[in-house]
Amino acid sequence: MLESTPLIPLAALAAVVAAAALVVRRDLARGRRPRPADLAWLAPAVVALVACAAVVGLGLFEREGDGLTLVALSLAALLEAACALLRRPLLDALERLGGRGGRWRAAAELLRAGIAAGALTLSCALGWLALELPWNGRILDMEPLYPSLEVAMILGALVLLYFLFQRRGAGMAVGVGALSLVGIAQFFVARFKDAAIMPNDLLALGTAAEVSGGYVYSVDHLVLLGVSCALVAMAACALVAPSRCATREQLGVNALGNVIAALAAASCLWGLVTTDLGEAFGLQVSYWDSLQSYEGHGFLPSFVRVAQDLPIDRPEGYDERDAADLERAYADEYDDGLGSTLPRAAAEAQFERELPSIVCVMDETFSDLSIYDGLGVGYQGPEFYRSLVSDAGTLSQGSLAVSVLGGGTCNTEFEFLTGVPLAYVGNGKYPFMLYDMSEAPSLPAQLAELGYATTAIHPNSPTNWNRQSVYDALGFDEFLSFEDFKTGTGDEEFAGVDFYHGAVSDGATFDKVLELLRSSDEPQFIFDVTMQNHSGYLQSNVPLEDLPGYEPEGLDAETTAELGEYLACITASDRDLAAFVEELRQLDRPVILLYFGDHQPGFSPELADALMPDASEQDKLRLIYSTTYTIWANYDVAGGAVGGVETDSTGPAQLAAMLLDAAGAPLTDYQKAQMVAREDVPAASLIGTELATGAWIALDDDGEGDDIRLPQAYADMRTISYLEFGSKQE
Structure with missing residues (x-):
């Protein structure tokens, strides 16, 4: 078996640098300045090869004898770099073809559309692999429905980015890169915590960054293969670009059309991610073992399904200042009543002592x-x-x-x-x-x-x-x-x-x-x-x-x-x-x-x-x-x-x-409010509410009670609870 060594990605990196230098030198010799946008397409290959060499050189590649994976990644990087360097000659050739007018222009536009469609198709498939391959050990056992659903989400996102970037492949490449980074992040979260990334984790990125230094960030061959998939997709994206506009008016019309198309794509994507995935596709996430659910249903559908559970209904007419005043009023009532009794005073003195x-x-x-x-x-x-x-x-x-x-x-x-x-x-x-x-x-x-x-x-x-x-x-x-x-x-x-x-x-x-x-x-x-x-x-x-x-x-x-x-x-x-x-x-x-x-x-x-x-x-x-x-x-x-x-x-x-x-x-003031409210509402659960009389009011399937019969304390505590918790999750 081919041994793993940092020389493999370093050799590929040297080839990329040498090829780029030759192309730049040729362009300069012909009196043409290299376009920064074209050279920027070399970044994915260079970053991937440098990172790969560092991982292997630092002993962080877990399959020491697996040089084939390094070769695969290096070849993918070389392909991406080659497409980056061939991008301008190809696009110029299409411009010359379209410049002939008539049928030639139609043929050139058809070729552009075909390249874009091919790149989009490849990006959806390889972007899905870049997302799932690094961490999902059950990728081959998934029911076809869920990969299809995930690819549909990826398609919607990539089409949206394609039009937002004015029909340039950079939009799709950004999307694929993001999928790859999420796949790598999920790999480490699964490795370190045996858990899946949840929407609420995005609210605690600062905390995650603070503790991130305590781990060893080693990777296996599947992570590198996932990156390889992303590089191949980006190679195709590098060749996608619209024809040049002859006038400012044409440029404006094209920009407006792309914005409208992006809005349409966003609308379709929004419709998909806001569909109740549990009801429509039977997708339920087991919060006991979230990672297993993610493995069975795919990252994006599972993440979206969890996100659908996030919103906490804001009480009708909620105002933060009024809620704080309400909580303070309840706390004052406790201080003047339950909290002012002789037994409570004796207990306070004893506790402090x-x-x-x-x-x-x-x-x-x-x-x-x-x-x-x-x-x-x-x-x-x-x-x-x-x-x-x-x-x-x-x-x-x-x-x-x-x-x-x-x-x-x-x-x-x-x-x-x-x-x-x-x-x-x-x-x-x-x-x-x-x-x-x-x-x-x-x-x-x-x-x-x-x-x-x-x-x-x-x-x-x-x-x-x-x-x-x-x-x-x-x-x-x-x-x-x-x-x-x-x-x-x-x-x-x-x-x-x-x-x-x-x-x-x-x-x-x-x-x-x-x-x-x-x-x-x-x-x-x-x-x-x-x-x-x-x-x-x-x-x-x-x-x-x-x-x-x-x-x-x-x-x-x-x-x-x-x-x-x-x-x-x-x-x-x-x-x-x-x-x-x-x-x-x-x-x-x-x-x-x-x-x-x-x-x-x-x-x-x-x-x-x-x-x-x-x-x-x-x-x-x-x-x-x-x-x-x-x-x-x-x-x-x-x-x-x-x-x-x-x-x-x-x-x-x-x-x-x-x-x-x-x-x-x-x-706390919140706990004081709870003690006062208990006098009217001793207990409240998702099943029902108990009143001071012992009566029990059942709640409907949405968790909403019968406000006509519920005491005011129930609604007040909903408002105060939202102040203390729900409002901080917005």
Whole structure:
């Protein structure tokens, strides 16, 4: 096999320089000055060859023995350079042919049109390869519909650029170059983050630039082949140019015609990218594994589909100054009411004095399925968790109105960490993947300003739901992921780490929390997102003695099996929670614990239908889209409840405000507004809104409520939430 060496692209570069020098010398000898625009066409070949030589010379080419790829790129660069140097003689020949008039002029224009059409066709095909080839390992397995859709988008963009550049090939070349650069960028993002480029990444280019120096930018043969495709396309583009206009009037007419054609192309392209790609082509992006979706559907269709999810509806009549005044009015109402009570004053003084550590556990799929009429078998729910309602340390416990079911953990996570209800963001959206979280209200950033060390824990891949980037944007100091639970290497890499249901157990994450708490006397905020209870529930990987053996009437065999495995997981979580709380009781430092579930298991609708056949669909949905939460402390919180607390419904977006209010911690104006609004609207989700009376108002498919029946507080909080989050994503 031909060895890879920087001499290959350097030899090609020398040939390009020598050929260019000869052409320039010849033109000067003939009394003609070389045109800068013609010489500029050499830039793609020169840049590609220099970059290639540098990559190989610095040891950044991952296939050391693959000289054929370097030869392919060098040949593509030589072809592009040759077309650049032949461009002027060809165009002059066409001008002379057209200058004969009559049929010759028509023939010349036909040749120009044929060259342009050929270059456009080649640019679409090779531009698509330049975009997809560097990073898409499934390029040969894509359904034909999606490459066709992507090529149609590329065609629209290239036609638009062709006419914007007044029918010159430079427009198409710019488009192909951009596709190639995007393909290379996606290669590195996939390599470093195992993720796809999202529209919101464009909002954080500054942050990306700041951290870009920590990576090794090595490339493989597919990246160079993608660049080769772009060079061949640019070679064809170099030969595209319109005939010269004889008069200024003709020049003006041609320019106007090109602008009109560009507008027509832009209109067609806009119509394509604004079409609901999910409805029209069945294109849905999995935000859990965005890279896999991009690989299956192509970069551009996937990127456009994600962008279609971006807009957050602006409240009717929204004015930023009025919204800020509204938020301030709510904050003043809190200060004069809920915030001015003697218990709150005592809690504030205690918090300022002791700065308790705050531990928040979002337990994967944790819920109390006894709400379904005890599952028809007398099931009482997780025993220890239920007992906390009468524990002396419990400050609050109740149901949690969530917006997701069976998955979408990141959405409950988003609501909790930012305080922004999904009801005000929109249905079918995953904010972690769509928006710039550095512009969002942030609980970890808020506590960091109070002197807290902030740590996030999730015993799985850090790229799931884009957490690695999101946690950094939200202000966490540290993120402990799956790798941080390893204790050794090889077969012993998880020696001593407890696993349950095929994942790191809840107890193992609690041990990590305790380790952090014992490592420093400084106040800490720790957010633990567990993994053990994740679906599916037909894995047969829990101890047989943990299976409850329930067989509720009306359930099929598969759902019954899922229920058994799920309840075994919940029982294991309950055991681990009991041990964790006992350890916290013994800890010689004040700690407040918030424990809540992100969503119910995906088979919950089957439970509701089988066990509550007479309930209304609205009542079933209310149960299905609910979990539970508890706020507990290992010390006597001034002004707090002393056991026997009443259950209190809320939503994930209000939990942080409730937690800080109970602890006596300072609240932001936004959180103060939330506490006041809760008196009228205790919970709001994508499924519905709970009123203070206990009534439940369902929301329609667009997430819009019945404004006639909803309290003013609901509309006010929509406006305030938009001020705090939506307006910053515009």
